[in-house]
Amino acid sequence: TAAMPGWPLTPCAAQTQSPEICVWRHPQGYWQEAPALPVGALLDSAVGTACSVIADAAGAYFYRHPELVGLHCGSVEINGQLVIFPDTYRAGKSTLTAAFAAAGQRVFGDDVLALNKQGEG
Known part of the structure; x- marks a missing residue:
């Protein structure tokens, strides 16, 4: 402990x-x-x-x-809209997500976003 x-x-x-x-x-x-x-x-x-x-x-x-699909991306809410930034391994998704978080944006994830068939996460 x-x-x-x-x-x-x-x-x-x-x-x-x-x-x-x-x-x-x-x-x-x-x-x-x-x-x-x-x-x-x-x-x-x-x-x-x-x-x-x-x-x-x-x-x-x-x-x-x-029933879910995982989208390899960072995801944040900006002005009431979900914004995603898909990219490959070690491309900076987590760094960009952290910058948005530091700026006060709501973070959904920094690597994978789970979506259903309707596109809802």
Whole structure:
């Protein structure tokens, strides 16, 4: 709890199934296993590992919710309108989203926006 002061921790019962996404410390960085990584992946940094886990968690969510589609974009509300800025990995979506947040705009996400068939998020 020293690493997360003020965050409540609640023990949970042991799980009977292995988690779908797993990360282990490896002598050369971190080892990740997930459905999207059939042979696993060696990742060289904590930041890269965190990004990979988040991407796999989002993928797992959309797999379980086929009624939704995930649009790879940053998204903010400006003057009552949702504005999206789609782009590729490491293109600056999070930085741009943070700048909009600092300017007081409402943020919907910095990487993935979930939409239903009607285009609602």
